[in-house]
Amino acid sequence: MTGSQRREQLLAVGRRLFAEKGFEATTVEEVAAKAKVSKPVVYEHFGGKEGLYAVVVDREIQALLGGITGALDQGGGARRLLEHATLALLDYIEADPDGFRILVRDSPPGQATGSFASVLGDVARQVEHLLAAEFKQRGLAPKSAPIYAQMLVGMVALTGQWWLDRRGFKKADVAAHLVNLAWNGLAGLESSPPFPDNCGAR
Known part of the structure; x- marks a missing residue:
């Protein structure tokens, strides 16, 4: 995956989890696990859960x-x-x-x-x-x-x-x-x- 493709994948995964569970109940660990990446990849693209949520x-x-x-x-x-x-x-x-x-x-x-x-x-x-x-x-x-x-x-x-x-x-x-x-x-x-x-x- 290119960087932009990975970013879009993480956004799609985060969006689905935020819709199902809400912001508070969603964790970076879950996002990373669903996307089959390590936690640092999420932090690299969005700086954390708050950054991912803000973009979504x-x-x-x-x-x-x-x-x-x-x-x-x-x-x-x-x-x-x-x-x-x-x-x-x-x-x-x-x-x-x-x-x-x-x-x-x-x-x-x-x-x-x-x-x-x-x-x-x-x-x-x-x-x-x-x-x-x-x-x-x-x-x-x-x-x-x-x-x-x-x-x-x-x-x-x-x-x-x-x-x-x-x-x-x-x-x-x-x-x-x-x-x-x-x-x-x-x-x-x-x-x-x-x-x-x-x-x-x-």
């Missing part, structure tokens, strides 16, 4: 973010963009369940920091601009767009994580129901939604 995660982030960003660049109106972006996430989960497990295992969607949270933050910022323009056209306050962007992205991400282990629903059906809830909810937005006084909100 970075590749997954680029793949997921690239798919969703590409979907948002297609144009065709707000609903169409929502459909494209939802399908892009579900496509990634379907084609690459190991990669998605790696991203969400140590950084669930509701978490403020971490690899998956950073992807969702990037996507939400892109969605925010689209929503702000849509809100302005409809006479709604564009300043509320960041809140709705977070809601939309979080809803799709959490549903995608749920769908990963419950494949009783077809991908197209999951996407259709997500867009149905999101779009019809957006279509009925009130410009100043009331909040009951007796709920204790301050």
